[in-house]
Amino acid sequence: MRLARATDADAIWPLLRDVFRAGETYAVDPQISKDAALDYWMTQPRAVYVAEEGGQILGTYYIKTNQPGGGAHICNCGYIVAPAARGQGLAAQMCAHSQAEARALGYKAMQFNFVLASNEGAVRLWHRLGFQTLATIPDAFDHPILGMVAAHIMHKSLVEGS
Amino acid sequence: MRLARATDADAIWPLLRDVFRAGETYAVDPQISKDAALDYWMTQPRAVYVAEEGGQILGTYYIKTNQPGGGAHICNCGYIVAPAARGQGLAAQMCAHSQAEARALGYKAMQFNFVLASNEGAVRLWHRLGFQTLATIPDAFDHPILGMVAAHIMHKSLVEGS
Numbered sequence: 350m351r352l353a354r355a356t357d358a359d360a361i362w363p364l365l366r367d368v369f370r371a372g373e374t375y376a377v378d379p380q381i382s383k384d385a386a387l388d389y390w391m392t393q394p395r396a397v398y399v400a401e402e403g404g405q406i407l408g409t410y411y412i413k414t415n416q417p418g419g420g421a422h423i424c425n426c427g428y429i430v431a432p433a434a435r436g437q438g439l440a441a442q443m444c445a446h447s448q449a450e451a452r453a454l455g456y457k458a459m460q461f462n463f464v465l466a467s468n469e470g471a472v473r474l475w476h477r478l479g480f481q482t483l484a485t486i487p488d489a490f491d492h493p494i495l496g497m498v499a500a501h502i503m504h505k506s507l508v509e510g511s
Numbered sequence: 512m513r514l515a516r517a518t519d520a521d522a523i524w525p526l527l528r529d530v531f532r533a534g535e536t537y538a539v540d541p542q543i544s545k546d547a548a549l550d551y552w553m554t555q556p557r558a559v560y561v562a563e564e565g566g567q568i569l570g571t572y573y574i575k576t577n578q579p580g581g582g583a584h585i586c587n588c589g590y591i592v593a594p595a596a597r598g599q600g601l602a603a604q605m606c607a608h609s610q611a612e613a614r615a616l617g618y619k620a621m622q623f624n625f626v627l628a629s630n631e632g633a634v635r636l637w638h639r640l641g642f643q644t645l646a647t648i649p650d651a652f653d654h655p656i657l658g659m660v661a662a663h664i665m666h667k668s669l670v671e672g673s
Contacts, residue, residue, distance in 0.1 A: 369580075372580055372581055373581075375580065376578035376579055376580045376581055376582035376583075377579055377580045378579045378580045378583075379580060416538035416625060416651075416652075417538055417539055417540045418531075418534055418537065418538045418539045418540045418541060419534055419535075419538055419652040419653045419654060419655075420538035420625065420651055420652050420653075420662070421538075421540075421653075422653060423648075423651060457650065458650070460648065462624075463578060463582065483646035483647070483648060483664075484645035484646025484664050485645070486585075486622065486645060486664075486666060487666075487668075488619065488620070488668075489578075489582055489585060490578075490581040490582050491581045491582075491583075491584060492581060493581075500582070502645075502646050502648075502664060504648060504649075506649075506650075
């Protein structure tokens, strides 16, 4: 796991493209351009990481400040695992890594704003990693196959002993 | 109540400035520049309105899409009342107006992502206007006077009979 470099953009884009075009997990316009997607994933966040093995990028995640001003001590992260690397625990590994990095950056908590209830693997994983569902927004997402699905807001304190 | 025009910017700015500089209600950098504040309030949203009386702008609100892609049917709004016009029901009037406008724009629900628990008048008002608190994020906001305060996520369906 390492910080992404600007030269990783062309290798990161296919991961973003497949997930965003499917429109089944991220609240992103499925028709988003490459430039806008890379801006969203690599430029706007505070830090971007890649999971690399043998020169292949198997996954990527970002850390961003969830709210500016008085809310700037809570971060948000997004994770994508390449199709070839799914089912091997990489999402859990990236999430654990992101929590350590977020702590090092001074964040006090991590919040996921939009975890689709239909994304059952993710919901189970985040619970297993200590995230709590704070809220469920009914009919929050128009899923291309399932229709309207709910979205969870999930949260974990990064302060030891809290 | 009317749509804001570009020429309203100089009259809207003092309302934004006072609220953002105080840093007690909006998750916005208190040092935000005039240009960035107007971009946030007037350019990025889908629509911006002003409450005008006798040539004076007494309040302003925006409607924006809360999440792109599959989440684009839920809107978010922000409201500011000028100090001279507080306590006269203008926030309730703007919120009612915004619900009608949001419905006309095709939105199915309205969500407030960050209502500070310390902003008790607002919380009471949104409840009175039919919003539900979906979640309370602990220690979500570093308030300049009160320290860490919680933030509510509030939601209202705009679909009749739902």
